[in-house]
Structures are given as C-alpha cells and as structure tokens.
Amino acid sequence: MFLLVALALLLVLPSPWNVVGFGVCFVLFVGEIAFWNRKVRGRRAQVGAETLIGQTAVAVSNLRPDGQVRVSGEIWHARCEGGADEGDTVVVTARDGLTVVVERSQACGAARI
Numbered sequence: 001m002f003l004l005v006a007l008a009l010l011l012v013l014p015s016p017w018n019v020v021g022f023g024v025c026f027v028l029f030v031g032e033i034a035f036w037n038r039k040v041r042g043r044r045a046q047v048g049a050e051t052l053i054g055q056t057a058v059a060v061s062n063l064r065p066d067g068q069v070r071v072s073g074e075i076w077h078a079r080c081e082g083g084a085d086e087g088d089t090v091v092v093t094a095r096d097g098l099t100v101v102v103e104r105s106q107a108c109g110a111a112r113i
Contacts, residue, residue: 002029052076052092052100059088069102076100 006025010018057069063080069090070076077099084090090102 002026002032049095049098049100052095055092056105057090057092057100057102059084059086059090062086063088063090063102066099069100071100078102080104 002025006022006029009021009025012018013021052071055071057071057076057078059067059078059080060070060075061067063069063078063084065079065081065083067078067080067084068075069078069092071092078090078101079096079099080090080102082104084102084104089105091105092100093103094101
C-alpha cells in the first residue's frame with residue numbers, strides 16, 4: 001500500500017517534495033515488509049485434516065461404532081468406540097485415513113446420567 005502512495009506522491013507533488021514524499025513512503029513500505037516477514041516467519045500453514053483434531057462435531061447418524069459426523073460444515077465418516085446417538089456432540093481425537101476417531105463430549109455424557 002505504501003508503495004502505491006509513494007508512486008502517487010512522486011507524480012503529484014511539486015519538485016523537491018515529490019522525492020521527499022517518495023522516500024518517506026518507500027521507507028515505510030520496507031518497514032511494513034520487514035514487519036510482516038518477521039510476524040509470519042516460521043509459522044506453518046494449518047491446512048488439511050490434521051486441523052480437525054480437537055474440534056467439536058455433531059453426530060449425523062448413530063455411531064455404533066461407525067457413522068457420520070458434521071465437523072465445520074463438512075460430513076466425515078467417523079468411529080466412536082463408546083458409541084453416540086444422532087445429534088450428540090462429540091470431539092475429534094484422531095484421524096485414520098479419511099475416518100475421524102471421535103469420543104463423546106463430557107457435556108453430552110453428563111446430560112445422559
């Protein structure tokens with residue numbers, strides 16, 4: 001953004017001020033690049049099925065032990081060793097290929113007692 005402002009100032013301002021304005025905006029542009037480079041360096045992109053682990057899901061079908069769950073608007077094949085009914089809240093604990101392994105949520109278990 002600062003680079004575009006620098007170019008605009010270079011074309012619009014009168015003779016000595018266009019160079020000063022360009023220089024200031026160019027220094028700010030370099031500072032902005034350095035800031036964002038430092039901020040995002042070393043951070044791995046969080047994409048893929050690994051990001052599902054730890055998220056809550058809703059059972060779309062009975063999980064005895066296999067069924068389907070809805071996680072973040074997507075329907076996944078799921079396995080729940082303890083079993084869960086349709087509509088129960090479950091938590092994704094692992095992934096096995098295209099199957100997510102889930103456990104019944106503590107809130108759901110407390111409601112059943």
